[in-house]
Amino acid sequence: MKRRGKVWAWIIIIIGILYFFLPLLATFLFSLRAKLGVLSFQAYVNVFNDPKFIVSFLSSILWATLTIVVGILLFVPTAYWVRLRVPKARTAVEFITLIPFVVPVIVYVFGLVRTYSRPPLLIVNNPGLLIAAYTILSMPYMYRAVDIGLRSIDVRTLTEAAQSLGAGWGTVLFRVVIPNIRVAILNGAFLSFAIVIGEYILAQYLAKPAFAPYMAVLMQNKAYEPAALAVISFALTWACMGIISLFGRGQQGQLAGPR
Amino acid sequence: MAFLEINNVNKSYGTDTLAVEDFNLQVEAGELVSFLGPSGCGKTTTLRMVAGFEMPTSGYIVINGKDVTNVPPNRRNVGMVFQAYALFPNMTVAGNIGFGMRIAKKPSGEIKPRVEEMLHLIHMDGFGDRYPYQLSGGQQQRVALARALALSPSILLLDEPLSALDAKIRVALRSEIRAIQQELGITTVYVTHDQEEALSISDRVVVMYKGRMEQVGAPFEIYNFPKTEFVANFVGTLNAVSAEVADPAASIVHIEGQQLQTASEIGHMHTGDKVMVAIRPERLSFSQDGKKANLIDCKIENITFLGSIVRIQIIIGKSKFYMDTFNNPFLELPKIGDHVEITCSREAVLVITPEQVVA
Numbered sequence: 001m002k003r004r005g006k007v008w009a010w011i012i013i014i015i016g017i018l019y020f021f022l023p024l025l026a027t028f029l030f031s032l033r034a035k036l037g038v039l040s041f042q043a044y045v046n047v048f049n050d051p052k053f054i055v056s057f058l059s060s061i062l063w064a065t066l067t068i069v070v071g072i073l074l075f076v077p078t079a080y081w082v083r084l085r086v087p088k089a090r091t092a093v094e095f096i097t098l099i100p101f102v103v104p105v106i107v108y109v110f111g112l113v114r115t116y117s118r119p120p121l122l123i124v125n126n127p128g129l130l131i132a133a134y135t136i137l138s139m140p141y142m143y144r145a146v147d148i149g150l151r152s153i154d155v156r157t158l159t160e161a162a163q164s165l166g167a168g169w170g171t172v173l174f175r176v177v178i179p180n181i182r183v184a185i186l187n188g189a190f191l192s193f194a195i196v197i198g199e200y201i202l203a204q205y206l207a208k209p210a211f212a213p214y215m216a217v218l219m220q221n222k223a224y225e226p227a228a229l230a231v232i233s234f235a236l237t238w239a240c241m242g243i244i245s246l247f248g249r250g251q252q253g254q255l256a257g258p259r
Numbered sequence: 260m261a262f263l264e265i266n267n268v269n270k271s272y273g274t275d276t277l278a279v280e281d282f283n284l285q286v287e288a289g290e291l292v293s294f295l296g297p298s299g300c301g302k303t304t305t306l307r308m309v310a311g312f313e314m315p316t317s318g319y320i321v322i323n324g325k326d327v328t329n330v331p332p333n334r335r336n337v338g339m340v341f342q343a344y345a346l347f348p349n350m351t352v353a354g355n356i357g358f359g360m361r362i363a364k365k366p367s368g369e370i371k372p373r374v375e376e377m378l379h380l381i382h383m384d385g386f387g388d389r390y391p392y393q394l395s396g397g398q399q400q401r402v403a404l405a406r407a408l409a410l411s412p413s414i415l416l417l418d419e420p421l422s423a424l425d426a427k428i429r430v431a432l433r434s435e436i437r438a439i440q441q442e443l444g445i446t447t448v449y450v451t452h453d454q455e456e457a458l459s460i461s462d463r464v465v466v467m468y469k470g471r472m473e474q475v476g477a478p479f480e481i482y483n484f485p486k487t488e489f490v491a492n493f494v495g496t497l498n499a500v501s502a503e504v505a506d507p508a509a510s511i512v513h514i515e516g517q518q519l520q521t522a523s524e525i526g527h528m529h530t531g532d533k534v535m536v537a538i539r540p541e542r543l544s545f546s547q548d549g550k551k552a553n554l555i556d557c558k559i560e561n562i563t564f565l566g567s568i569v570r571i572q573i574i575i576g577k578s579k580f581y582m583d584t585f586n587n588p589f590l591e592l593p594k595i596g597d598h599v600e601i602t603c604s605r606e607a608v609l610v611i612t613p614e615q616v617v618a
Binding site: 153154157158160161162163164165166167168171176179180 | 416
């Protein structure tokens with residue numbers, strides 16, 4: 001009985017792996033066929049040699065980095081303060097953080113364009129608006145990741161312990177709280193990164209260079225290069241996951257406390 | 260002037276909940292005072308007001324001659340040990356102990372020897388490089404104590420520091436805490452709901468109930484001369500039964516129709532007044548031949564062996580009593596169902612009115 005269960009488990013795992021990896025493998029193999037009759041990395045060379053790729057890719061990296069910085073500065077202190085001082089507001093704050101899930105991005109972007117393309121706030125061309133919009137879009141992921149991290153430590157007691165040792169709010173936040181939720185912050189950061197890298201509508205309608213609009217244009221004109229781009233974005237995501245697990249190594253079960 | 264003064268302190272949450280009411284206490288330098296009481300009695304709230312984590316609604320707190328009522332916790336120079344240890348998981352033991360000194364920007368040449376000194380004080384030399392998760396609960400709490408003491412605080416506050424530990428470690432660690440406190444001569448306030456802990460390590464105990472101080476005194480005084488019904492019931496095991504004043508002039512009360520003489524002053528009462536009578540189990544004994552005062556006829560209902568003592572449950576009329584006797588392998592105990600005579604001194608019979616224990 002036990003053996004049969006094990007066999008089924010393996011069958012399900014294998015089906016899962018095939019379901020996930022076969023399309024990826026097919027895409028990868030397809031991306032190698034840019035030269036007739038031989039397997040080569042020509043499509044990748046074409047992509048990397050395209051100045052538009054460099055601009056859009058680096059732009060997306062920049063938007064993502066700035067979004068992460070703003071998100072951390074905004075959501076870590078907020079989640080910390082809500083947990084510590086106004087726990088009754090948690091439900092309301094959680095609801096607010098979920099709003100980006102229910103408002104379609106296209107509706108959101110039209111709202112932004114209508115509001116900020118006329119005086120007194122004519123800032124629709126300012127990259128700051130794009131960063132602000134990305135920050136809102138990634139809010140559910142960043143806030144929740146940080147909140148889960150804070151839930152895993154005894155925030156109140158650690159804060160009070162640090163205060164009784166002479167620490168002010170800044171010291172408590174940067175030397176006690178943030179180091180103890182760094183994996184949660186990293187999770188939030190990489191989720192935000194993935195969202196910004198793959199986001200199409202905001203960049204398209206706010207007319208800013210970005211990776212997703214570039215990929216969409218490329219797909220309309222080329223065959224092998226979009227496949228190469230898909231593989232590159234997968235590799236990028238995996239690299240991010242690798243970094244998370246690298247930083248998170250040894251974190252499991254490291255929480256001290258009564259036992 | 261006392262080292263710590265808590266003057267007319269009240270703490271309320273909203274308009275209805277009064278957590279601490281009219282709290283007044285003077286703690287001398289080097290003294291260890293425990294706040295003892297059940298959950299929700301206001302002991303931790305009072306301690307947190309001394310630490311600066313809560314603001315009194317009214318009243319003021321003075322530490323070493325300075326009014327600290329409005330001083331934030333990080334500027335009070337108060338060492339605090341928490342029930343949940345609260346060691347910083349991202350720092351080593353040495354990092355935890357040296358944290359306060361690094362915040363105070365002490366030179367590293369000063370921090371390292373101080374950390375070593377603290378590790379030696381808590382008998383954990385060589386543990387500096389370990390992380391909190393690599394330590395047992397008792398070790399973590401000792402590190403928390405060292406961390407609180409490293410900055411040489413003016414006062415040490417301990418909030419149920421042993422509650423999360425198992426019984427044996429609790430007993431060992433409480434002696435260690437007391438020894439360290441005496442060695443350093445640091446003024447200490449200790450919060451606990453464990454009466455044995457409070458009685459064993461304190462110079463004085465403050466028994467609290469429903470936000471109020473019920474009694475303040477040395478452990479011996481609190482145990483032997485409780486001033487209120489709550490203290491009498493809460494501290495130690497107590498037989499408390501309904502009784503009736505039989506002869507106020509002769510200090511005689513009746514329990515279940517049997518006569519007992521008390522040392523409590525009941526001369527102002529009237530015959531027939533309803534009172535409570537309280538007797539500690541260890542003050543009862545089997546009557547010896549020839550003794551005639553304060554004899555009570557009773558029936559043995561149960562006998563429980565508790566190691567060093569034997570607890571005998573007896574029935575007097577409809578009332579149940581406990582009687583403790585020291586364990587002795589050659590002790591001949593009566594059997595369950597036997598009728599025996601027990602006795603106690605008149606000083607052991609405390610008369611309690613709803614307001615207070617009659618002296």
